[in-house]
Amino acid sequence: MPELPEVETIKxxxxxxxxxxxxxxxxxxxxxxxxxESKLVIGKVVISVWRRAKVLGIDLEDNLSLMFxxxxxxxxxxxxxxxxxxGHPTNDMFGSMPNSSTRVxxxxxxxxxxxxxxxRKFGWVKICNTKDVINDKFLSKLGPEPLEKEFTLEVxxxxxxxxxxxxxxxxxxxxxxxxxIGNIYAAExxxxxxxxxxxxxxxxxxxxxxxxxxxxxxxxxxxxxxxGSSSVHFVNEAGQRGSFLDHAFVYGRExxxxxxCNQILNKINLGGRGTIFCPNCQK
DNA sequence: CACTTGACCTGTCCGC
DNA sequence: TGCGGACAGGTCAAGT
Numbered sequence: 001m002p003e004l005p006e007v008e009t010i011k012x013x014x015x016x017x018x019x020x021x022x023x024x025x026x027x028x029x030x031x032x033x034x035x036x037e038s039k040l041v042i043g044k045v046v047i048s049v050w051r052r053a054k055v056l057g058i059d060l061e062d063n064l065s066l067m068f069x070x071x072x073x074x075x076x077x078x079x080x081x082x083x084x085x086x087g088h089p090t091n092d093m094f095g096s097m098p099n100s101s102t103r104v105x106x107x108x109x110x111x112x113x114x115x116x117x118x119x120r121k122f123g124w125v126k127i128c129n130t131k132d133v134i135n136d137k138f139l140s141k142l143g144p145e146p147l148e149k150e151f152t153l154e155v156x157x158x159x160x161x162x163x164x165x166x167x168x169x170x171x172x173x174x175x176x177x178x179x180x181i182g183n184i185y186a187a188e189x190x191x192x193x194x195x196x197x198x199x200x201x202x203x204x205x206x207x208x209x210x211x212x213x214x215x216x217x218x219x220x221x222x223x224x225x226x227x228g229s230s231s232v233h234f235v236n237e238a239g240q241r242g243s244f245l246d247h248a249f250v251y252g253r254e255x256x257x258x259x260x261c262n263q264i265l266n267k268i269n270l271g272g273r274g275t276i277f278c279p280n281c282q283k
Numbered sequence: 284c285a286c287t288t289g290a291c292c293t294g295t296c297c298g299c
Numbered sequence: 300t301g302c303g304g305a306c307a308g309g310t311c312a313a314g315t
Contacts, residue, residue: 072292119292120293122291272289
């Protein structure tokens with residue numbers, strides 16, 4: 001479900017609400033959703049909230065951290081101390097918490113709660129020492145953050161060249177090449193760059209790479225601006241949907257008209273993922 | 284080695 | 300209405 005902009009949206013909302021809260025207990029409703037010894041974090045106070053790629057992290061006192069990966073269907077929802085004044089999820093899509101897809105519940109001492117929901121059970125919550133986060137099995141393999149200064153055109157080009165023979169949309173979905181892009185923003189980025197998603201990296205021109213670099217940054221930052229996508233599963237920490245898909249050019253628009261040239265958008269399968277593009281605009 | 288495919292799970296939607 | 304198959308925003312292991 002969530003890609004970089006969705007996790008960033010949750011991070012920005014959550015950090016305003018949970019810093020300073022003290023963990024009272026953790027309920028694990030589905031064993032495979034949780035990695036580590038949950039007892040370790042009881043009594044610990046939340047210090048900060050961060051994001052790396054599609055992972056959300058919560059740093060606690062005493063060198064402890066919680067990490068969340070939402071994969072395809074995860075949600076992180078915070079219910080405030082007084083659920084009827086500002087803290088209650090105002091969603092219109094899944095009722096009150098917990099529900100049938102709730103896998104982990106974090107209880108704070110002020111009686112507020114954090115729900116980790118995950119219908120498909122692909123996601124995870126993990127505990128580790130804060131100083132070990134950078135060595136984490138998953139995090140340590142990630143490529144550069146596309147919305148950070150480090151993601152220059154030169155860095156992007158050298159990362160791309162690691163997978164010369166793959167279709168460009170498949171390559172930008174590779175988390176070791178660039179971190180945080182998922183299927184929605186990959187499709188939008190190649191559209192903005194006017195590149196056929198099937199085009200192999202080795203066939204990209206200098207201009208293509210420059211446009212794609214810009215397209216990635218533009219689509220992801222628009223995603224953050226519109227507080228994420230509003231497709232099936234995504235809601236923010238307050239249970240609200242985002243509006244990015246109202247602004248999308250291709251994702252979710254199969255068979256509709258291209259917003260630029262009015263031709264019908266095509267759908268193909270690329271690397272096992274549905275991919276919608278404009279055969280006229282994208283060459 | 285580089286790249287592609289299928290598995291992990293649950294739910295929904297679409298065609299017959 | 301019921302049933303089977305395809306599909307859903309991610310990642311990893313196994314296969315070619």
